Amino acid sequence: xxxxxxAGHEDTWRLVADNAGxxxxxxxxxxxxxxxxxxxxxxxxxxxxxxxxxxxASLEGGRLTAHVGSLCSSLxxxxxxxxxxxxxxxxxxxxxxxxxxxxxxxxxxxAAVAFSEPQAGSDLGAMETRLRxxxxxxxxxxxxxxxxxxxxxxxxxxxxxxxxxSGAAVVVPADAEGxxxxxxxxxxxxxxxxxxxxxxxxVRLPAGNVLGxxxxxSLPFLVTTALAYGRMSVAWGCVGILRALLAAAxxxxxxxxxxxxxxxxxxxxxxxxxxxxxAERSATAVCRQASECWESLSPDLVSATILAKHVSATQAVxxxxxxxxxxxxxxxxxxxxxxxxxRDAKLMEIIEGSSEICRLExxxxxxxxxxxxxxxxxx
Numbered sequence: 001x002x003x004x005x006x007a008g009h010e011d012t013w014r015l016v017a018d019n020a021g022x023x024x025x026x027x028x029x030x031x032x033x034x035x036x037x038x039x040x041x042x043x044x045x046x047x048x049x050x051x052x053x054x055x056x057a058s059l060e061g062g063r064l065t066a067h068v069g070s071l072c073s074s075l076x077x078x079x080x081x082x083x084x085x086x087x088x089x090x091x092x093x094x095x096x097x098x099x100x101x102x103x104x105x106x107x108x109x110x111a112a113v114a115f116s117e118p119q120a121g122s123d124l125g126a127m128e129t130r131l132r133x134x135x136x137x138x139x140x141x142x143x144x145x146x147x148x149x150x151x152x153x154x155x156x157x158x159x160x161x162x163x164x165x166s167g168a169a170v171v172v173p174a175d176a177e178g179x180x181x182x183x184x185x186x187x188x189x190x191x192x193x194x195x196x197x198x199x200x201x202x203v204r205l206p207a208g209n210v211l212g213x214x215x216x217x218s219l220p221f222l223v224t225t226a227l228a229y230g231r232m233s234v235a236w237g238c239v240g241i242l243r244a245l246l247a248a249a250x251x252x253x254x255x256x257x258x259x260x261x262x263x264x265x266x267x268x269x270x271x272x273x274x275x276x277x278x279a280e281r282s283a284t285a286v287c288r289q290a291s292e293c294w295e296s297l298s299p300d301l302v303s304a305t306i307l308a309k310h311v312s313a314t315q316a317v318x319x320x321x322x323x324x325x326x327x328x329x330x331x332x333x334x335x336x337x338x339x340x341x342x343r344d345a346k347l348m349e350i351i352e353g354s355s356e357i358c359r360l361e362x363x364x365x366x367x368x369x370x371x372x373x374x375x376x377x378x379x
Contacts (some may be wrong), residue, residue: 006064009042013071020072021335023192029075034152037075039108043082047090051098052106058294062236062287069240070247073344074192076240078110080233081149081193085111085157087229092169092211092222101155101171110152113226114144114198115159122357124219129200131160131168133214136207140170144198148351150174151183151194157211158200159222166216167223171209178203189343228302230352231309232294235287238312238348241341242280245316245323248338249276252327263326272322279315286311303365310358316345 015033023029037043046061047053056064061083069076086105089098105111120126129142140160150156156172156179174181184195207214253264253273263269290308293301320342324331331338349355366373 006060006067009040012037013067016068016071016075020075021337021340023072023074024340025191025335027186027191028194029072029078029152029192031152034078034110035108038082038106038110041106043079043110044086044105046083047086047102047106051102053086053102058232058291059288062232062239062291065233065236066240066243066284066287069237070244071240072192073237073241073340074190076233076237077190077193078149078152080230080237081112081153082110083233084113084226084230085155088113088157088169088226089171089211091225092217094212097171097208097211104155109154110149111155111157112147112150112153112194112198113157113159113230114147114150115223115226116145116147117143118145122354124223127159127161127219129158129160131162131170131210133162133207134204137204138168138170138207138210138214140172140200140203140205142200144200146184146195147198148190149194150181150196150198153181153194156198157226158198159219159226161219162214162216164216165219167219167221168214168216169211169222169226170205171211172200172203172205176203176205187347189340189345189347191343227352228305231305232287232290234348234352235283235290235305235308235312238309238316238345239280239283239287241316241345241348242276242283242312242319244337245319245341246276246280248331249273249323249326252330256330269326272326276319276322276326279319283308283312283315303362306353306358306361306365309352310355310362313345313348314355316341317349320345 041054045054045056045064049055068079086102089101117127131138131140140158153174156174157169158172159169162168178201180199182197187195250273253269254262256263264273286308290304293304323338324342327338333339
């Protein structure tokens with residue numbers, strides 16, 4: 001069953017619930033709301049209190065993410081983007097960079113993380129965005145595509161390739177000379193999440209904006225660092241989608257009558273409602289396990305996070321189709337919670353590592369265990 005939402009900010013969440021459908025139709029969330037949420041620390045709630053964040057642990061952050069995801073996947077996507085940016089700064093930045101950038105991200109400035117490109121998604125070797133050092137400055141050139149929240153962003157953490165083939169993550173102000181941000185027209189799902197292309201043409205920045213310095217890091221490590229947080233956030237967001245679907249399908253099955261009784265009393269409809277419930281419970285369980293791995297720094301953290309993202313996203317897609325079948329025309333109006341979930345969930349199978357990539361990673365985990373998983377010696 002749906003769990004109680006995190007305490008606090010009830011008026012804000014009521015505002016979100018009342019307007020999510022309209023934002024979906026308009027393709028935009030009011031910027032003032034986003035900056036207010038950011039200034040309250042809610043867009044990257046796991047940032048430590050010393051930097052102005054709420055300092056939530058993974059499980060607490062997950063509960064918050066799921067609650068927002070149950071109300072508005074577009075807003076949850078902005079939260080994921082902000083959280084990924086903050087996580088990347090925390091993991092890769094030095095002390096001075098954390099002190100400079102993290103208070104901005106908990107103080108109302110909005111951020112995005114840009115690593116996918118027109119020809120480089122899962123194939124990192126195809127990344128063409130370049131960063132070169134010129135004295136005490138760096139120059140960035142490239143095109144990033146389908147960057148969540150970029151249309152709202154004040155700062156974009158751009159992942160680029162250096163001349164020696166290594167990687168770098170650089171914090172780019174959205175208003176820097178040479179930066180152009182172009183909204184994706186009519187995205188299928190998470191329509192108000194601010195998806196955009198980011199074009200960088202001779203963007204010159206202080207070398208201090210390169211996280212961890214200009215020496216260069218492994219490109220797969222850079223992207224995996226950002227993806228780790230993103231996958232966890234998307235997984236909990238899909239739990240939220242499932243809870244919204246369960247509430248809508250359950251209510252309709254109780255109130256809609258056909259052939260003299262509520263449709264939930266017809267076995268085929270009851271079976272679909274049961275499957276949505278099972279999907280929500282399964283996704284919640286794997287997300288809890290993954291968050292526990294994060295909090296304990298378990299060696300199973302990576303595989304648990306991938307599993308959580310894969311299970312939650314695929315179950316959200318399946319459950320959205322079932323809920324649509326239960327509600328039929330009642331849920332087929334554009335902007336309706338089930339119609340939104342039907343479109344939004346499909347994108348969750350693609351972003352932060354497609355379902356196919358997740359399956360490959362999980363298979364590698366099993367094969368590398370040498371049979372330990374089958375013996376119950378590891379997860």
